[in-house]
Amino acid sequence: MPIFQLNTIQKKIAISSTCCMILIGLCVIVFSWFSLSALAAQSAEELLVTQNTMELTIIKEKISEGLLCANMLSTYFSANYQNHQLSRDDATELLKQILIINPEYFSFFIAFEPNALLNLSRFQI
Numbered sequence: 001m002p003i004f005q006l007n008t009i010q011k012k013i014a015i016s017s018t019c020c021m022i023l024i025g026l027c028v029i030v031f032s033w034f035s036l037s038a039l040a041a042q043s044a045e046e047l048l049v050t051q052n053t054m055e056l057t058i059i060k061e062k063i064s065e066g067l068l069c070a071n072m073l074s075t076y077f078s079a080n081y082q083n084h085q086l087s088r089d090d091a092t093e094l095l096k097q098i099l100i101i102n103p104e105y106f107s108f109f110i111a112f113e114p115n116a117l118l119n120l121s122r123f124q125i
Contacts, residue, residue, distance in 0.1 A: 066105055073098065 077091060099106055 062104070069098070069102065069105060 073094075077086065
């Protein structure tokens with residue numbers, strides 16, 4: 001003899017409706033979890049794109065500024081070479097002064113003229 005008997009129709013309806021409500025609740029929870037995870041992934045992607053765009057803009061500005069400085073420096077060197085015979089020591093001193101003002105250009109100048117600073121590190125300038 002079972003302990004729990006479904007004698008009346010009201011008990012059967014109550015149990016079946018409770019099971020349906022639990023099932024519907026679980027479906028709503030699963031649907032909202034998937035929706036929120038997709039929304040979170042989309043907003044994280046937008047945030048990453050925004051941050052990377054800002055960093056890319058900063059890097060482009062620094063490269064543009066460095067290239068402008070190098071172009072200006074090469075024009076200065078060529079003008080002095082033609083008119084005043086600028087010595088290598090004077091050119092090195094000029095580079096040192098520029099690097100004291102803008103230390104982020106150290107590797108940029110070393111790439112184009114490896115012997116310009118006579119193997120000095122950026123901390124010895």
